[in-house]
Amino acid sequence: MKWSELSVHTTNEAIESVSNILHEAGASGVVIEDSEDLMKAREDQFGEIWSLNPDDFPKEGVVLKAYLPVNSFLGETVEAIKLAINNLVAFDINLGANVITISEVNEEEWATAWKKYYHPVKISKRFTIVPTWEIYEPVDSDELIIELDPGMAFGTGTHPTTVMSLQALEKTVKPGDRIIDVGTGSGVLSIGAALLEAGQVHALDLDEIAVKAAGLNVKLNKVQDTVKVVHGNLLDTVDEPGDVVVANILAEIIMSFTDDAFQVVKPGGRYITSGIITAKKTDVKNALEASGFIIEDVMMMEDWVTIISKKPE
Ligand SMILES: C[S@@+](CC[C@H](N)C(=O)[O-])C[C@H]1O[C@@H](n2cnc3c(N)ncnc32)[C@H](O)[C@@H]1O
Numbered sequence: 001m002k003w004s005e006l007s008v009h010t011t012n013e014a015i016e017s018v019s020n021i022l023h024e025a026g027a028s029g030v031v032i033e034d035s036e037d038l039m040k041a042r043e044d045q046f047g048e049i050w051s052l053n054p055d056d057f058p059k060e061g062v063v064l065k066a067y068l069p070v071n072s073f074l075g076e077t078v079e080a081i082k083l084a085i086n087n088l089v090a091f092d093i094n095l096g097a098n099v100i101t102i103s104e105v106n107e108e109e110w111a112t113a114w115k116k117y118y119h120p121v122k123i124s125k126r127f128t129i130v131p132t133w134e135i136y137e138p139v140d141s142d143e144l145i146i147e148l149d150p151g152m153a154f155g156t157g158t159h160p161t162t163v164m165s166l167q168a169l170e171k172t173v174k175p176g177d178r179i180i181d182v183g184t185g186s187g188v189l190s191i192g193a194a195l196l197e198a199g200q201v202h203a204l205d206l207d208e209i210a211v212k213a214a215g216l217n218v219k220l221n222k223v224q225d226t227v228k229v230v231h232g233n234l235l236d237t238v239d240e241p242g243d244v245v246v247a248n249i250l251a252e253i254i255m256s257f258t259d260d261a262f263q264v265v266k267p268g269g270r271y272i273t274s275g276i277i278t279a280k281k282t283d284v285k286n287a288l289e290a291s292g293f294i295i296e297d298v299m300m301m302e303d304w305v306t307i308i309s310k311k312p313e
Contacts, residue, residue, distance in 0.1 A: 027066035164306035187214030251280035
């Protein structure tokens with residue numbers, strides 16, 4: 001099969017939204033080439049430095065590469081992607097250079113293109129994310145390993161919004177808890193919650209591809225007895241309250257259902273909201289408080305904010 005590589009030169013702030021658009025358009029795997037990654041020393045657990053080739057990275061900003069099958073719909077798909085990206089300006093998202101180019105690649109190039117960027121990454125006190133094709137031995141006895149195939153749904157698990165969500169779960173989940181994961185994507189947060197010994201996890205996503213990917217990743221991590229993945233919009237499929245509800249979606253979406261979220265969090269339970277760009281922090285805090293939540297912790301990483309709030313007893 002022939003594949004075309006769609007390349008979007010944008011900003012760090014726009015990564016999540018542009019990735020979502022590319023996934024929704026049917027892209028198989030999104031590669032992120034971030035100029036800032038070249039600045040960071042990348043060490044794995046054994047102290048080995050991963051050497052990155054400057055030719056693979058833009059001089060500034062971020063390049064997202066998505067792979068789309070060459071078929072008769074390709075022209076329309078590319079136009080729809082361009083339109084959706086341009087519409088992000090309405091959400092105050094800075095698109096930077098916003099240059100979109102398309103070129104053809106062969107299947108072999110496509111299959112390996114994105115794998116070279118992903119290695120095991122320790123992302124919190126206990127969690128290490130390991131791409132499925134890497135062999136990794138835990139270093140600490142209490143280390144929790146999440147195996148992921150990032151090619152299938154949102155994220156490699158290492159996006160700041162995901163990292164902070166996992167750190168927040170680490171702080172809040174108690175053995176036996178019931179967790180609700182709104183917008184599960186690759187299933188990473190649900191798998192993390194199950195590894196933290198949650199009793200039940202209800203994972204849901206609006207995107208069928210994410211539901212499938214999450215289901216596969218859940219099996220890969222052998223937590224299918226704890227995590228149930230369903231197709232659904234926000235809290236529509238939730239009929240039992242949770243001790244911890246987590247939603248890593250965009251600020252605008254979070255603000256649209258804080259009242260419903262309040263209903264599904266048990267008294268004394270926690271609501272973790274992530275995917276919030278810094279500029280929207282106050283708006284989201286206000287919306288959470290207006291629905292009755294008490295803000296407990298505000299975490300920040302790069303341009304992103306994660307808020308842990310509590311429903312009063
Ligand atoms: C930023 S990704 C987060 C994925 C994963 N939870 C993580 O932390 O890496 C947001 C996910 O929310 C899903 N989503 C967006 N709108 C939704 C909605 N209205 N209902 C359910 N899921 C939604 C998207 O399909 C996407 O998989």
